[in-house]
Amino acid sequence: MESPWDDNPSSDTTRDTEWTKISSEFTNAGYREGITAGKEAALQEGFDAGFANVGAPLGRELGILRGFASALLSYIPTLSQPGAIDPNVDLEQMLSSARHIASSLSKVRFTDIAPRDLEAEEHAREHLDAEGIDMEQNPDLEEKRTMEGLEDLLSSMTTSGSPSQAGPKRPTIEDVRSLEEQLQTIAHYVQLDIPNDLN
Structure with missing residues (x-):
């Protein structure tokens, strides 16, 4: 060689x-x-x-x-x-x-009261668009929403063990x-x- x-x-x-x-x-x-x-x-x-x-x-x-x-x-x-x-x-x-x-x-929760960071959201949207990923389908955000949804569901359970009819308001x-x-x-x-x- x-x-x-x-x-x-x-x-x-x-x-x-x-x-x-x-x-x-x-x-x-x-x-x-x-x-x-x-x-x-x-x-x-x-x-x-x-x-x-x-x-x-x-x-x-x-x-x-x-x-x-x-x-x-x-x-x-x-x-x-x-x-x-x-x-x-x-x-x-x-x-x-x-x-x-x-x-x-x-x-x-902090996410309930923190102001939205519009600049960061726009920056993330630009990068995700460049990669062909819809911001609403971002796996990290989706996982966090799923966990928070489960927490909300658990907290809305009544003593009868069934979730309340109306979804919980954050x-x-x-x-x-x-x-x-x-x-x-x-x-x-x-x-x-x-x-x-x-x-």
């Missing part, structure tokens, strides 16, 4: 061909590594921005609301002592409302704001304040 580095003048053509092939392979490998490094850098930058501007603030706000609702559930029963609260306040109704709020907040950010207002109303009656540094 001839080596491209042989000193035989008759193999100049072979040597040039091999050299061109090796050069091309290194160029392609370098290009692929550059693309990969660029994607990783952009991905990290996008994650950092999304986490700092959307994920962490929304998660923190939801965590504070859930924690405050749980605290109210523990605190309200202690108010049954005479003089602890206005006697006209129905503590059982307040406790029932706090349970409902805590339960509703526990069912909120909470929205407006629902969370309404639950926050209800918490503030209860907090006002029991003379507590929800931390106002939610934003």
Whole structure:
């Protein structure tokens, strides 16, 4: 077998061909590594921005609301002592409302309240279109939707073991704001304040 580095003048053509092939392979490998490094850098930058501007603030706000609702559930029963609260306040109704709020907040998913990232969706749509894949048939998204659908189905099961007739409605950010207002109303009656540094 001839080596491209042989000193035989008759193999100049072979040597040039091999050299061109090796050069091309290194160029392609370098290009692929550059693309990969660029994607990783952009991905990290996008994650950092999304986490700092959307994920962490929304998660923190939801965590504070859930924690405050749980605290109210523990605190309200202690108010049954005479003089602890206005006697006209129905503590059982307040406790029932706090349970409902805590339960509703526990069912909120990040995907329910996070704003849609239209830029990312458009970018994904462009790449999927280039590969001939319909965005609605993206296997990762489809798997996530299937799992969330199963979770919704399980949570909508009634005590009789059959799913409810109407499909479960997912909470929205407006629902969370309404639950926050209800918490503030209860907090006002029991003379507590929800931390106002939610934003």
